[in-house]
Amino acid sequence: MTEATISGAKALIECLGREGVDAIFGYPGGALLPLYDELYDSDIRHILVRHEQCAAHAADGYARATGRVGVCLATSGPGATNLVTGIANAYMDSVPVVAVTGQVPTPMIGNDAFQEADITGITLPITKHNYLLRDVNDLPRVVKEAFFIASTGRPGPVLIDLPKDISTDEIKFKYPDTVNLRGYHPDTVVDTDAVKLAAAAIIASERPIIYAGGGVIIADAAQELLKLAETVMAPVTTTLLGIGAFPESHPLSLGMLGMHGTKYANYAVQESDLLIAIGARFDDRVTGKVDSFAPHAKVIHIDIDPAEIRKNVRVNIPIIGDSRAVLRSLTSYLREMRKKSQAWLAKIARWKQEYPLSYRESDEVIKPQQVVKAIRSVSPDAIIVTEVGQNQMWAAQYFQFENPRTFITSGGLGTMGYGFPAAMGAKVGCPDRTVIDIAGDGSFQMTSQELATVVMNDIAVVVAILNNGNLGMVRQWQELFFDERYSHTNIAGSVDFVKLAEAYGAIGLREESPSGVVSTMSEALTADRAVIIDFVVDPMENVFPMVPAGAAINEILDPGASS
Amino acid sequence: MKHTLAVLVENKPGVLARVSGLFSRRGFNIESLAVGTTEDPDTSRMTIVVRGDDRVLAQVTSQLGKLIDVISVSDLPASESVDRGLALIKVSADSRTRSEIMQIADIFRAKIIDVGSETLIIEVTGDKSKIEAITNMLGRFGIRELVRTGRIAMSRGEKTVNGY
Numbered sequence: 001m002t003e004a005t006i007s008g009a010k011a012l013i014e015c016l017g018r019e020g021v022d023a024i025f026g027y028p029g030g031a032l033l034p035l036y037d038e039l040y041d042s043d044i045r046h047i048l049v050r051h052e053q054c055a056a057h058a059a060d061g062y063a064r065a066t067g068r069v070g071v072c073l074a075t076s077g078p079g080a081t082n083l084v085t086g087i088a089n090a091y092m093d094s095v096p097v098v099a100v101t102g103q104v105p106t107p108m109i110g111n112d113a114f115q116e117a118d119i120t121g122i123t124l125p126i127t128k129h130n131y132l133l134r135d136v137n138d139l140p141r142v143v144k145e146a147f148f149i150a151s152t153g154r155p156g157p158v159l160i161d162l163p164k165d166i167s168t169d170e171i172k173f174k175y176p177d178t179v180n181l182r183g184y185h186p187d188t189v190v191d192t193d194a195v196k197l198a199a200a201a202i203i204a205s206e207r208p209i210i211y212a213g214g215g216v217i218i219a220d221a222a223q224e225l226l227k228l229a230e231t232v233m234a235p236v237t238t239t240l241l242g243i244g245a246f247p248e249s250h251p252l253s254l255g256m257l258g259m260h261g262t263k264y265a266n267y268a269v270q271e272s273d274l275l276i277a278i279g280a281r282f283d284d285r286v287t288g289k290v291d292s293f294a295p296h297a298k299v300i301h302i303d304i305d306p307a308e309i310r311k312n313v314r315v316n317i318p319i320i321g322d323s324r325a326v327l328r329s330l331t332s333y334l335r336e337m338r339k340k341s342q343a344w345l346a347k348i349a350r351w352k353q354e355y356p357l358s359y360r361e362s363d364e365v366i367k368p369q370q371v372v373k374a375i376r377s378v379s380p381d382a383i384i385v386t387e388v389g390q391n392q393m394w395a396a397q398y399f400q401f402e403n404p405r406t407f408i409t410s411g412g413l414g415t416m417g418y419g420f421p422a423a424m425g426a427k428v429g430c431p432d433r434t435v436i437d438i439a440g441d442g443s444f445q446m447t448s449q450e451l452a453t454v455v456m457n458d459i460a461v462v463v464a465i466l467n468n469g470n471l472g473m474v475r476q477w478q479e480l481f482f483d484e485r486y487s488h489t490n491i492a493g494s495v496d497f498v499k500l501a502e503a504y505g506a507i508g509l510r511e512e513s514p515s516g517v518v519s520t521m522s523e524a525l526t527a528d529r530a531v532i533i534d535f536v537v538d539p540m541e542n543v544f545p546m547v548p549a550g551a552a553i554n555e556i557l558d559p560g561a562s563s
Numbered sequence: 564m565k566h567t568l569a570v571l572v573e574n575k576p577g578v579l580a581r582v583s584g585l586f587s588r589r590g591f592n593i594e595s596l597a598v599g600t601t602e603d604p605d606t607s608r609m610t611i612v613v614r615g616d617d618r619v620l621a622q623v624t625s626q627l628g629k630l631i632d633v634i635s636v637s638d639l640p641a642s643e644s645v646d647r648g649l650a651l652i653k654v655s656a657d658s659r660t661r662s663e664i665m666q667i668a669d670i671f672r673a674k675i676i677d678v679g680s681e682t683l684i685i686e687v688t689g690d691k692s693k694i695e696a697i698t699n700m701l702g703r704f705g706i707r708e709l710v711r712t713g714r715i716a717m718s719r720g721e722k723t724v725n726g727y
Contacts, residue, residue, distance in 0.1 A: 120577065121580070124580065124581060124584050125584060125585075125588050128629075128631070129630075129631040129632075132576075132577075149631060181631060182573070182634045183572075183573065183630065183631050183632055183633050183634040183635075184631045305625075305629070306625040306628065307622065307625035307626050307628070307629055309621075309625070310618060310621060310622075311622060
């Protein structure tokens, strides 16, 4: 008697179930017909997007909000290439995503068949790993490996290319219990010698500062970070992706550093004698001119990815490992530490008082910063997602985040159009949370077709558009560095966002008065449906403070600062 | 400064593209690359000669290590390893010059592997300087074609890159 067999398509669905996948974001097509036929009977929720790019962003938003692997699905050729931006975005920000693409049948691969694209070749530089399945018997192992690779070590996207004939070939299904990859060993052992060196450096330091990145959130190490900071009494600044890793209401918090970071964070880094970098990669938006970054500081760099050590800056004490494990170990060597950084903390407190984040309020026109603060006041526990540009920076500066996984933003790639689909994914992953996309009118128009998706799937996200009628960040650079020559950045009057929302069956609201911002925001939150709010804001407002590209991070522009 | 790396990789389609793509997109300079199977049919071995300082070497090593299909990366310092490359040189040779060319080949312990009425093909094995030396010597006879393999290298003594 022969064992029962199932198709490759059915086996894939079975594998996804074994991995605990409860939602997939996708778009069907010819090469995926067998798989979609199996999905028809599956319990896994499938969210039909309107553009594959948004399937990838939604999977990414889902992953960042939940900590679980996000899954997206697209057909061969254009479906697969449409995923590329989303995959690159997930790669740059170390987000665990598994992307499954349809492919033409194996005998046709390489023949320029209809809707054929070499997606494994195309995504080589933007995936942690990828697979082209050529034998259905490899399928369970490959799926198991893909989820393992995506979610362990430094997470990242993994792509599985599934030729149509493989999805109809039959297999005796058995899901492997373990993976066996000779070239991949994500478990790290904490190097206690390095940790002891770091502890000694911390004890010897007079002006320590902690610089925390997205790795702290990925490693679930916010508690350990808090413990370290309070043990050492060291101030904490975060990167854009590190926002939420440390409560910004805490007296030791300096908010974000870098190009649009707080002045006091940047000053503190520049004057520190010990920089403790945790799960951060010294991006150019953080360091400014690299040679002038933290010039007096010894550098401790804790990262799970050995390739990040000394990639951009000199490092005195590297510690390879999971942030949580390293921080636990490090703090254990500091229990007896004598807190002696009082003069340093006093200096920082003075900077905080002298150089707060500030903007000029107005009675006539809504200031975008005011909208961010209003959102915080009516929905402090929301998951905030952003687009890219000024909206993103104002959200980062003014919301005051307290918890990990509450701020979701495209950092490395800086993908306009990311926020709305990522918010959709976050809401699917966390249906009981309020999810708000703080958007710009430019970014939102890049993926606004997903209004159809959120309405048809009852995904109640709120999009707060800071509508300044401009591609604001580019306009700001033109104002500051290109003699106010506003080349192709004015997009005022593009569309009536209220009517656009209503056309899709969502709720559209508009607010033009500073006095109405809070009430309009509150109204949006009571709807329990997708809502688009068009906040008509000051078109000329700029993001400050600002470190011009290539300058040292204490060379700060802040023309409006009130002191 | 040059470094010779021995890279053990999974013997799977596309691995060479992963490795060479990594070098080009990260701006590392490959001087030589050779790839072939090993004593284990599931494993291939690449010998990569890369130019750069110690920081570049560390980056190359750790970036290679991140590739899932890369099993191990070992640095083979020149003093502790041997390396060889192979070249085939088609050189113009007539009845007047043939014996002199054969003598040069002899001195370099190279082999004549094809004799034509107007040409000889010489096979020479050795390190880079030896191959360059014979190439220079043969230059005046007229080199019509030259093909070289990438260098392959191995640690001296009992040390192996696979740990056996």
